[in-house]
Amino acid sequence: MDKLIIGGIELESRLFIGTGKFPSKKVIPDVIKSSKSQVITMALRRVDLNSKEENILEYIPKDCILLPNTSGARNAEEAVRIARLAKALGCGNWIKIEVISDNKYLLPDNYETIKATEILAKEGFIVLPYMSPDLIAAKRLVEAGAAAVMPLGAPIGTNRGLKTKELIQIMIDEIDLPVIVDAGIGKPSDAAEAMEMGAAAVLVNTAIATAGDPVKMAEAFRLAVEAGRLAYTSKLGPEKRFAEASSPLTGFLNEGEK
Amino acid sequence: MDKLIIGGIELESRLFIGTGKFPSKKVIPDVIKSSKSQVITMALRRVDLNSKEENILEYIPKDCILLPNTSGARNAEEAVRIARLAKALGCGNWIKIEVISDNKYLLPDNYETIKATEILAKEGFIVLPYMSPDLIAAKRLVEAGAAAVMPLGAPIGTNRGLKTKELIQIMIDEIDLPVIVDAGIGKPSDAAEAMEMGAAAVLVNTAIATAGDPVKMAEAFRLAVEAGRLAYTSKLGPEKRFAEASSPLTGFLNEGEK
């Protein structure tokens, strides 16, 4: 698979994974291994060193890129504070911005997200903003210094698939940054389809965490992402309205009888 | 990947491929290799030893199972004759029945297909009938001795995808034979989706043959089929109407401030 470059880093894997919702954190190292993912997102709260809960960082291999997210932020200011805190805690300078004020669908606030992106990019963060798919907002994120844009396929945690395909395709076609589909991807076939459309990567969490066997599902997503990327770079054949025989069709026996 | 057993043979690969429509036959060995396919279908005409064209068999590795198809047959009788001819020519006892009288959409004739299946199964053939998806016809094919059933996702050669998903899912849920989706699959994500639904295998030809890079596209399909099968056996997480946070959501900063 061709490499993906984000923030100057070359990535072999185009599957980013999240660490929420797993039945037990103990499964996370195996999930990361079978996914071959190199970029792992987690809510900053889970990194809290004084937490009575186990620290999520213990479960993430050292060679992975940490992508702390600002979940819990309700506006740009809070997102910025969480991002700085993440850096101070040693999580590095990658940050996934999530600014969410809607508690039912957890839909992102593009406007506040653009504001936070601008501030953090100037501070040297590699900023990956989660967004509602919208070409014009994506263009503003480009101007604001985002390293990639992360439109949702469907609301977080729904496993509903690429419901916003039309808008995501336009973003892929029109902007120069990597487009990483985040949220909604429920099946490996959804991930493959996003990659076939030209997405640079996908981020998957719930679909792996809530699978019957999360470790094997992580592998399934890895294969699907590779399949989709390979299909994209190898160029899909055209779709047709009418049938066309793969094999010679009529008169076979007649000719044979001559 | 768990193994698929058809006609008493254990198969590692759940991707069957066809040999029609390639820009050059010379690419076929590499396509078979990158697809890791073990079952290769070809129109019997191409096996014709006296043909001025090159013989398709030269391009198929010896360890593959040949699945000659009866394309060109317009009724059961012709399909039966072609099948016997294939066996006589040394193509083995696997046969894919295609009975087609419609020249525009190349849709199969389920009724004549059932008749041919019954005759050939009794003669000891491993019969894989191509069919229009229909639960009751599939049940008749089971009774007639088919080794698997091969419903179409869309007309042959259209790359239009799983347009008959509803009917195929019912077949998968209700009959005991392997259901192999044949025709219409245009993208690796289509193949993955068919496998996630519980299809036993898929047969792909046009989507590989008409791709920009057929060898790499064959690999993409291989990965997608593995992804879809693994997702099926690992159980997909449930789809939800409303969002559910993967990460802890609100009040993060407030709590932090206490």
Place this chain on the structure above:
Amino acid sequence: MDKLIIGGIELESRLFIGTGKFPSKKVIPDVIKSSKSQVITMALRRVDLNSKEENILEYIPKDCILLPNTSGARNAEEAVRIARLAKALGCGNWIKIEVISDNKYLLPDNYETIKATEILAKEGFIVLPYMSPDLIAAKRLVEAGAAAVMPLGAPIGTNRGLKTKELIQIMIDEIDLPVIVDAGIGKPSDAAEAMEMGAAAVLVNTAIATAGDPVKMAEAFRLAVEAGRLAYTSKLGPEKRFAEASSPLTGFLNEGEK
């Protein structure tokens, strides 16, 4: 709306309705009225004159065409017997053939349906067979003397919509008889879409009977069927990949300033 001719009868309405599943039979006359339907189907059992239940026929206006159906028939022979009984009971010579042996999805048996159609058409019945969508089976029904063909959009009673659209469109394009979409239509928009595709009519039962207000839902379906037919005869505009302004786009103010 242009007229539909079936069995030599000119129909103003292209919405056929069924009489099963209503919370009370008393609502049926109002449903028929608001639907403006002229063809009403009912299971023959409900016509049983000695039944302790009320006779369904009492609820159907005299100027409607009765379309008794053979539900309960598991093969051609039973369907033929029910059809003859219907005629003997005074239900006229229209018959909707339903041959169903599958109790979970209630999918029709195309093969037995073709047999019953042939017998009954020869006896002078106006035969409307319910079928699994399949071009070749539809062609056999044409030859067998059917007056129309009735492919399913989805299993009976599911309200799942036009899940078999691809196969129905091919039937509409390729055969000369009226194609009436029966079963699965769950919303007026489904009915409109079937008509836009060129269906001659639709049969709706569950979607009306299980609506909050069946009488108004019947009117909604009437309007949707008219809308869809009118759209079909008025020719839909083409679909495009890229946007095209409905209004003059750029430079308005600049020009105004000159």
Place this chain on the structure above:
Amino acid sequence: MDKLIIGGIELESRLFIGTGKFPSKKVIPDVIKSSKSQVITMALRRVDLNSKEENILEYIPKDCILLPNTSGARNAEEAVRIARLAKALGCGNWIKIEVISDNKYLLPDNYETIKATEILAKEGFIVLPYMSPDLIAAKRLVEAGAAAVMPLGAPIGTNRGLKTKELIQIMIDEIDLPVIVDAGIGKPSDAAEAMEMGAAAVLVNTAIATAGDPVKMAEAFRLAVEAGRLAYTSKLGPEKRFAEASSPLTGFLNEGEK
């Protein structure tokens, strides 16, 4: 049909129409008549009284509400200027805000649209903003004083249908203003579906203007909008996974034989 109230005005019709792209303006009065539309949008340029072209206003009946749009505006400031000009030219105080900087997909700029809405609502305009579907942006438009919100189903003029259904449904469920689907609606069935989802109205232009017979297609859309609204208020029956017989199913003949 129940009435729709916007800006204090009671509307009988929930079909808004546009006046662009018609082969000849002369057909517009008949289109308005057959659509029974009461709200008619047009680009302000067409109202220009000194234009060598005919003035579009001549073709709009006096009892319709004019909805001039700001097409040509590339930012909030230009939209505001066009709105004021429209009012000064006697077009009333309804305004459809279109702020578009993308020339290929003509996608709206939600951020600038919110700014223009706030300014114009304060000046007493009845503001209907065209927007990219996004719950949070829609909430800001509510706060900014919009009278309704107009999310796109697909890019303007494409006739591609309700490609953003998921996001529009969330807007309908979560905000209190009327949601009017604007752009992309290509077929009456699309319009019916939008109304079944709970949209308050739809705006259609290209699908009527580019139809074979625009006057009849306008009538088809009128019927479809009424059908969809009636279905919404009458409550659709539930969708089911498995079949359920509309008619009594098995054993009919057996029982009859007793």
